[in-house]
Amino acid sequence: MAPSHVLRCCQRGLAWIPVIFIALVVCWSYYAYVVELCIFTIPSTGEKSKFIYLVVFHLSFVMFVWSYWKTIFTRPVNPSKEFCLPKAEKEQYEKEERPETQQEILKRAASSLPLYTRTGAGAIRYCDRCQVIKPDRCHHCSACDMCVLKMDHHCPWVNNCVGFSNYKFFILFLAYSLVYCLFIAATVLQYFIKFWTLCRRKSAENCPKSELPDSHAKFHVLFLFFVAAMFCISILSLFTYHLWLVGKNRSTIEAFRAPVFRNGPDKNGFSLGFTKNIVQVFGDQKKYWPLPIFTSQGDGLIFPTRLVTTDPEQPTVVLPPNSFRCGQPSPPSESQNRLLCDNLQANDHLEIVTVKSGKP
Ligand SMILES: [Zn+2]
């Protein structure tokens, strides 16, 4: 076995450590809450509240584990075959050493593709590693060693790329982990306070209501509160930030570096308005929003843009409203048709205008 292959295997194995750590903490929190708190600590006189605690706890636990699982095991999506250079062009591109000529080859190959973003220098975005023309919002992840559609970031806590295929799951994972930790912290708080007035008797039944029995359960109660409160604080900031990103229709990468369109960088280039931005990630059926089931709109290759500009190097896109809809004949191209149909369906009031060289 080649040393580089062994190294790669070791790296892959080590990348699971944060996930295993989280899984162990979650398993312990389940045991500590259900067994040590609900069975050993809450006295039998509190059966009613114990029942409510257990129902709500299991609901948040199931949703949290389900969304975490989906975030980890949903594979990132690569650009489709139409974004690969045809064989002849690829050979020509590889032989060519002058960047300007390479760009000409890429421009020719990209002429039939629905691309609206460029590099900072105005060139076609091409990944030499994957040998593919990058669709809008697609980026190469060095950890996954592949181009990922609408890449947001590579998350070590899920050992996966967060992108088009699992962004909704990631947001739900943050939301349910916050609910899980908040619920634990809120219900354990009263027993955490009692920890400081420990009763010397070992059984909950023999202790006054204001005191905690002096059993091994007391340490589980103590750490449950600390761990839940600590995770609450760290998840809350991340969750708030991603909600803001969803509202703006930006990925983390785009928040740091605005996508470059034909008329220059535009950080709001993909924003369609608050409600439609949420629908882009969560889908148009509200009943599926809380479930970790894929309902995001589009195919990850094409995204409706705020302003569809004409690109002299691309076939003419769009135009008069009502000129065509999905399924009707004579679209400019299949992919651009999808772009427009997304736009027309998602945006009745959204201005789709033709702009030439930045002039309306
Ligand atoms: Zn790549």
Ligand SMILES: [Zn+2]
């Ligand atoms: Zn990655």
